[in-house]
Amino acid sequence: MQKSVRLKSFELIAQDIDSVDVSLLHALSMGVGWPHRPKDWDFLRRAGRGIVAVDGIGRVFGSAMWFPHGDDFATIGLVITSPRTQAQGNGRWLMEQVFEQCGDRNLALNSTKAAYNLYISLGFTKEAIVYQYQGDVAPRLPPLPDLNGQLSELSNDKLHEITALDTQAFGINRERLLALLSEGASVCTLRRGDEIVGYSMCREFGRGHVVGPIVASNAQDAIHLVAVHLKDLAGHFVRIDTREKGVFAEFLQQSRLALSETVTTMSKGRRFLTTNEGGPAVFGLAGHALG
Template identity: 85%
Template sequence: MQKSVRLKSFELIAQDIDSVDVGLLHALSIGVGWPHRPKDWDFLRRAGRGIVAVDGIGRVFGSAMWFPHGDDFATIGLVITSPRTQAQGTGRWLMEQVFEKCGDRDLSLNSTHAAYRLYVSLGFTKEAIVYQYQGNVAPELPPLPELNGQLSALSRDKIAEINALDARAFGTDREKLVALLAEGASIYMLRRDGEIVGYSMCREFGRGRVVGPIVASNDQDAINLTAVHLKDLAGGFARVDTREKGLFAEFLQQNRLAVADTVTTMSRGRRFLNGKSGEPAVYGLAGHALS
């Protein structure tokens, strides 16, 4: 695999993402209008692996990360190219580096509008649309559906209790990621007849807080698992990324969260989304890169 790429006026070299200062990564994401703070980059580097495209004097012109879950699956994210190099093949070159690192793994990602054609040309298939709801939370929550079960806080030292449920919803085991997300999150779980049937997290990210992952088997459960966080965020900035269009989406809108953007969930290899009615599903994403 070619470890460097020649552009019009300079050469870029692939380098491990952990080898560069986080300030350079922050500047890269700011340059394309993404909200990631240095703390968010630090977290993502702990959660996954990545490469950056650097020139001869250490300037960062691109990034790409992958988040392995077991030996056969990974999500891809943080594929960024600086405006100066976007039309010069840097994105394709970065993805080729990722493919080499990921081997035979099945892959999934959430594509921006600008990158969609690139991913199609690389063999990715469209599966669903993710709606990025965000805004300042309403001062009072709308009426909630009746709570079916017991909703309670989950301490971080008991996070393993939700791993089996999360694996059913996500489609593969992501125990390491769930544990990392829990470090800085408030966590609630929903029990019904003694069984854990849903959970949700809320943590700092970007301009405020993101509620996700949210795992539930129906809209009513998902709404209650989201409301328990939003009630403490009145007037503050919050974000929820979801593929849902029904009652759950209406609830987010009633809380003054509006669709700010969309991305497209895509897969290469096995199909990523295989949800069934009544089964646990990911109602709120952990993040675009983490899915």
């Protein structure tokens, strides 16, 4: 596998993403209008692995990361190419480096409209649309459906109580990622009797906060698991990424989170998304890169 590439006037070398200063990664994401702060990049580097494309004097012209979940699956994200190299094959070359590192793993990602044709050409197939809702939370939330169960905060030392539920919804055990996410998050659970039937996390990210992951068995439960965070964030910027429509999406819009853009969930290898009729489902993503 080629570890360097010439793109017109650029000679770029693949380098481990941990080897560059976070300020360079921040500048890269700012250059394409992505909201990641330096501390968001620091978190993502702890959660996953990746490469950057650098020139001979250390300037960063692209990045690509992958996040392993066990030995046979990974999500891909933070595939960024600087505007100066976007049309010169830098994205394809970065993905080829990621493929080499991932080996035979099944892969999933969330594609922007601009990158969609590239991922199709690399063998990814479309599975679903992700709707990104964001905005300043309304000072007063819309009426909530009847609550079936009890909401309570979950401490980090009891995170194991939601692992099996999350695995059932997501399809793969991501215990390590949940532990990292929870370090700076508030975690709420929904219990019916002695059983946890849903949970949500809220943490700082980008321009404000992100609520996700959100796992629930129906839209009414998911609304309560979102509202418990939004009620404390009135007037603050919040983002929620979801594949759901219907009453859940309507609640987000009524809370003044507007639909800002969409991305496409895609997979390579086995199908990523599965239906779990009547069981828990992912109502809110942890993030575009994390699934």
